[in-house]
Amino acid sequence: MSDREFIAFLGPSGSGKSTLLRIIAGLEIADAGEVVLDGRRIDQLHPGARDVAMVFQAYALYPHMTVRENMAFGLRNARVPQNEIDARIAQAAAVLEIESQLDKKPAQMSGGQRQRVAIGRAIVKHPKLFLFDEPLSNLDAALRTRTRVELAQLRRRVDAAIIMVTHDQAEAMTLADRIVVMNDRRIQQIGAPMDIYTRPANSFVARFVGSPAMTLLPAALVPGEGPARVRLGDGTEVTTRIDRAALPSGPVELGLRPEHVRVAASGEGACEAEVLLVERLGDRTLVYAKLSDGQEITAEDAGLSAVKLGDRVRLRIDGAAAHLFDCNGDGHHAQVMDSAA
Incomplete structure (x- = not known):
């Protein structure tokens, strides 16, 4: 030091x-x-x-x-x-x-x-x-x-x-x-x-640093080149800005901070989830929800959110800010790439 x-x-x-x-x-x-x-x-x-x-x-x-x-x-x-x-x-x-x-x-x-x-x-x-x-x-x-x-x-x-x-x-x-x-x-x-x-x-580190913790979801890599694309257990596909060639073969976990998962308007968003808990913090609202495959995810909504316990909501995932963790737990993060995310 x-x-x-x-x-x-x-x-x-x-x-x-x-x-x-x-x-x-x-x-x-x-x-x-x-x-x-x-x-x-x-x-x-x-x-x-x-x-x-x-x-x-x-x-x-x-x-x-x-x-x-x-x-x-x-x-x-x-x-x-x-x-x-x-x-x-x-x-x-x-x-x-x-x-x-x-x-x-x-x-x-x-x-x-x-x-x-x-x-x-x-x-x-x-x-x-x-x-x-x-x-x-x-x-x-x-x-x-x-x-x-x-x-x-x-x-x-x-x-x-x-x-x-x-x-x-x-x-x-x-x-x-x-x-x-x-x-x-x-x-x-x-x-x-x-x-x-x-x-x-x-x-x-992803789980320990950050409040609330980063969501880690089991995922499978979709074959292809360029930016890595993953498929979640509920069928949702997310395109990241992580170079597919840098990832080892095998299962991965998709890492998402709450600020990179937003509650979307009805009919929009990548996936649907059931609301388990709503935490109102004044300037923002944290929404803890469960996907159709049982995996839990944390999202953000506006401070004056109308979301309540038991609602079914659509979630919009920012794949450009997503992280991937390989079977050894090692982190892989977004790179500046020419390909579109």
Whole structure:
């Protein structure tokens, strides 16, 4: 990663993201590989000598100490001069807007304020790398959103790179320069947020990144050359912008984001489906439906949609934006081609 870059480790529980973070911090020992920071190998160093600072999910503040004492504790152990400690605490408190909280103890503070103190305790160390382990998971929804904004502002004020572990894709998509998607202790994809959203490397990433998840429908390739054409279980055929020659033989799955499946006017659209659920979000309506072969699909409609549970609707599929996943789960995506879609 580069200087001041913000990386998010994203994945479900048990995927290995927190373990990887703890290996970088020196709290776990790796079975293989090296950890290198700023050109220097650090995995053989004591955690306190690695020039990293970790913010834990549960804050890990000393309850008997004031905010000031919590922030000073690590610096005193490192024998930093008192005048330097005072200066660093004052600077961090100003950045985090907790100057008025310095003489309070954690029990006297809200969850959001305690989170800021935990971040402040990391800031005063002037590390080269910040490590955040699920920093917002203990906050309620409203406070999580406000703290997400504060983290976005914080990254502009500190001269260090940041790695954050999260299972919340909204946090990763909002804050990170790049996302490392993990599953089953393996890295599935690394890329910029919208690259991962628009070009998922495999079917796991396609399902995991995006809310609601991408619809994946079993499909068969229709023989031919040029843009790949697939036939769904209900007989619907969809022409993509994916080069047929780039696909291996065998069954495929057609991947569709909800915004690329629209409720069509009566008599229009590629296929018919029965509405299972209508989710009204104000500016748009999500329609969860079932095709005639039993496969479920998610579509979008206007915010003032008249669609209701049990309706039969026609759906218009944007094949130009479709994805295909082969029998190994590997993703294939639209290319710029001369042939018409």
